[in-house]
Amino acid sequence: MVSNPVQTGLKICCIGAGYVGGPTMAMMALKCPEVTVMIVDISVPRIAAWNSDELPIYEPGLDKVVKACRGKNLFFSTEVDQGIRDADIIFVAVNTPTKKVGMGAGRAADLTYWELAARRIASVAETPKVVVEKSTVPIKTAEAISAVLHGAGKTRFDVLSNPEFLAEGTAMTDLDNPDRVLIGGNMNESGNAAVAKLADVYAHWVPRERILTTNVWSSELSKLVANSFLAQRVSSINAVSAICEASGADVDEVARAVGMDSRIGSKFLKASVGFGGSCFQKDILNLVYLCQSMGLADVAEYFHSVVTMNDRQKERFVSRIIHGLFNTVTGKRIALLGFAFKKDTGDTRESASIEICRRLIEERASVCIYDPKVEADQIWMDLTAATKLDKTEVQKYVTLCDSAYEAALGAHALAIATEWDEFKTLDYDKIQEDMVKPSFVFDGRNVLDHGALRELGYIVYAIGKPLDPKLNTSINC
Ligand SMILES: NC(=O)C1=CN([C@@H]2O[C@H](COP(=O)(O)OP(=O)(O)OC[C@H]3O[C@@H](n4cnc5c(N)ncnc54)[C@H](O)[C@@H]3O)[C@@H](O)[C@H]2O)C=CC1
Ligand SMILES: O=C(O)[C@H]1O[C@H](OP(=O)(O)OP(=O)(O)OC[C@H]2O[C@@H](n3ccc(=O)[nH]c3=O)[C@H](O)[C@@H]2O)[C@H](O)[C@@H](O)[C@@H]1O
Numbered sequence: 001m002v003s004n005p006v007q008t009g010l011k012i013c014c015i016g017a018g019y020v021g022g023p024t025m026a027m028m029a030l031k032c033p034e035v036t037v038m039i040v041d042i043s044v045p046r047i048a049a050w051n052s053d054e055l056p057i058y059e060p061g062l063d064k065v066v067k068a069c070r071g072k073n074l075f076f077s078t079e080v081d082q083g084i085r086d087a088d089i090i091f092v093a094v095n096t097p098t099k100k101v102g103m104g105a106g107r108a109a110d111l112t113y114w115e116l117a118a119r120r121i122a123s124v125a126e127t128p129k130v131v132v133e134k135s136t137v138p139i140k141t142a143e144a145i146s147a148v149l150h151g152a153g154k155t156r157f158d159v160l161s162n163p164e165f166l167a168e169g170t171a172m173t174d175l176d177n178p179d180r181v182l183i184g185g186n187m188n189e190s191g192n193a194a195v196a197k198l199a200d201v202y203a204h205w206v207p208r209e210r211i212l213t214t215n216v217w218s219s220e221l222s223k224l225v226a227n228s229f230l231a232q233r234v235s236s237i238n239a240v241s242a243i244c245e246a247s248g249a250d251v252d253e254v255a256r257a258v259g260m261d262s263r264i265g266s267k268f269l270k271a272s273v274g275f276g277g278s279c280f281q282k283d284i285l286n287l288v289y290l291c292q293s294m295g296l297a298d299v300a301e302y303f304h305s306v307v308t309m310n311d312r313q314k315e316r317f318v319s320r321i322i323h324g325l326f327n328t329v330t331g332k333r334i335a336l337l338g339f340a341f342k343k344d345t346g347d348t349r350e351s352a353s354i355e356i357c358r359r360l361i362e363e364r365a366s367v368c369i370y371d372p373k374v375e376a377d378q379i380w381m382d383l384t385a386a387t388k389l390d391k392t393e394v395q396k397y398v399t400l401c402d403s404a405y406e407a408a409l410g411a412h413a414l415a416i417a418t419e420w421d422e423f424k425t426l427d428y429d430k431i432q433e434d435m436v437k438p439s440f441v442f443d444g445r446n447v448l449d450h451g452a453l454r455e456l457g458y459i460v461y462a463i464g465k466p467l468d469p470k471l472n473t474s475i476n477c
Pocket of ligand 1: 016017018019020021041042043046080093095096113116117135137164165166167168278
């Protein structure tokens with residue numbers, strides 16, 4: 001345990017009680033019992049859920065931490081102004097989605113929520129504050145935000161960049177034991193003091209050598225670059241998966257051999273149906289837009305290819321299903337196992353399952369979806385948005401099921417889209433009894449025992465693995 005230099009009675013407010021605001025502040029409250037942490041949000045149902053037994057997000061270990069601190073030094077409220085007024089340090093962890101309309105639509109970050117939060121801070125703050133960018137934002141956002149904050153001319157603000165690197169599903173362990181904490185500040189006296197103040201909070205549990213301090217722009221850019229590099233690795237291994245299928249090599253063997261080179265490393269080399277999640281695509285597109293704005297067209301194109309490859313991987317998976325099922329899936333029942341963008345989360349933002357499902361609907365398949373954590377309403381919302389059909393139309397093609405077994409009843413194929421652990425231990429013998437023959441498995445995550453499935457009689461396609469001789473591969477995907 002590191003020494004505790006934080007002033008007693010320090011008050012922290014976080015604007016935005018989402019996947020980042022909730023877990024990061026809960027961990028901070030746990031590690032800094034003498035600090036008061038208030039999380040505020042404009043969403044009344046979200047705050048009500050944070051104050052209930054059913055938290056609004058599923059994240060392993062979160063429940064325990066929230067219940068240990070809530071009502072002691074951790075509070076959830078819709079009183080945004082009060083939270084701002086009382087705080088010494090204000091984190092802003094609001095959403096920064098890709099812009100849908102106007103200049104930069106489809107690429108640039110939409111900073112509307114950030115600006116609204118900043119204007120609220122400017123109008124109600126009466127004493128100097130340290131304002132911390134927790135959301136992922138384009139470079140130079142701190143500068144713009146500082147201008148908005150100081151526009152009201154009421155008090156002084158120091159704006160810091162402190163990007164978050166947690167991954168969903170492992171958020172609590174990532175926060176407890178981060179590879180690094182990055183803090184960017186202005187290189188002047190008050191900037192340095194603000195950086196030191198925030199570093200002291202993290203030093204409650206993060207070793208000092210892992211708390212990196214830098215200037216604001218380097219910090220803002222590092223976050224976009226980190227996500228782009230991680231996504232680039234996934235697209236690279238997915239590109240390799242296509243070579244493996246065409247050549248008979250095994251993507252997991254290639255990843256193992258390549259990853260043992262300590263300069264490359266073994267993480268993020270798992271071939272899949274394509275990466276999802278709220279941030280990879282958004283942050284790459286944001287970087288692409290920045291590059292284009294700076295006249296760096298070739299750099300923009302380089303990073304954009306990561307997204308292109310990801311889109312191609314999702315389409316490749318769908319094509320394998322269609323060609324595998326004798327070139328048509330019209331009227332055929334397909335059990336789609338997994339709707340979350342990865343295991344151990346109920347989050348579906350940019351999940352590959354959405355696009356896979358949209359394409360299968362387009363092909364007039366009958367899709368039966370099972371996911372252990374995703375709410376039914378969320379699936380209907382995602383599919384109506386993706387297909388631009390109303391719910392009744394979508395329901396002509398899609399059924400939601402309470403188990404993988406139910407989804408597989410009468411199905412021609414199982415398609416694994418999320419690597420939930422429970423899919424590894426299903427009784428595939430029993431499942432096959434209730435499926436149409438020949439029964440197919442399309443393993444988009446390489447989590448199943450393909451040899452065992454083939455022994456049971458399944459025809460199996462697995463991403464980046466030597467192709468099953470019984471699979472229709474007349475068309476290369
Ligand atoms: N989801 C993740 O795993 C990670 C997300 N990030 C970044 O963190 C930011 C937040 O992401 P999430 O937590 O996933 O978003 P989210 O959508 O789950 O949560 C954002 C919250 O902010 C609230 N909000 C928006 N405007 C507000 C305002 N003016 N006043 C008060 N509350 C307001 C919304 O009601 C919502 O509850 C994004 O910039 C994202 O790129 C960074 C690292 C990881
Ligand atoms: O800025 C963010 O939002 C976060 O984005 C990612 O975290 P997250 O999206 O929650 O989850 P990841 O574990 O990175 O997975 C992203 C996607 O890539 C896929 N993936 C990941 C790794 C891999 O080897 N193969 C692969 O297909 C996952 O299944 C998932 O769909 C980063 O890992 C975090 O560091 C970052 O803070």
